Amino acid sequence: MFGGGGGGLDSRKMQQMMKQMGIDIDELDAEEVIIKTSEETLVFDNPDVQRMDAQGQETYNVVGSPRTEEGDVSTTEDDESDDGIPQEDIETVADRAGVSEAEAEEALEATGGMPLDAIERLSE
Incomplete structure (x- = not known):
């Protein structure tokens, strides 16, 4: 597929190819990543995070095991004003x-x- 024989690309070759295609990847020193949905909040403590910039479009890759927080997701009337201000x-x-x-x-x-x-x- 890619490269000569021997089972694929090594990391250096992959980085070279990505650079040629205008893709830049940076490792971020993230302490915490929080993803909130309407049903739950996922909290990743000390995740591995990479930011990929491909032609001005940033994509983030988060690797880790999240803990789920259900109590913080829905708010009650006591937690917010009528206008949605906490x-x-x-x-x-x-x-x-x-x-x-x-x-x-x-x-x-x-x-x-x-x-x-x-x-x-x-x-x-």
Whole structure:
């Protein structure tokens, strides 16, 4: 198939071929990767992660054994405001900006749910 006889390509030849095709692979020193779906959250602790850049399109390869967290996936009304802003964000903004939770929630709504932007907005 590829290369001469002897059972395939060695790592160096494979890297040469990928480079010629415009594909670049980097190893990332990832500590944790989290994948959230509507049904579960998969957490990979200390995974092997490679980033492949092929003609401007980045693809990530994650290798490891995930643990599943089901409790963090669905949120209840107590965990989010009516606009989908996490209660934790509201409390953080209120505490950091020294304002009421209602003011913090309003600032978060105005900034698209971005806590840092909301704090800056309230500090002006």
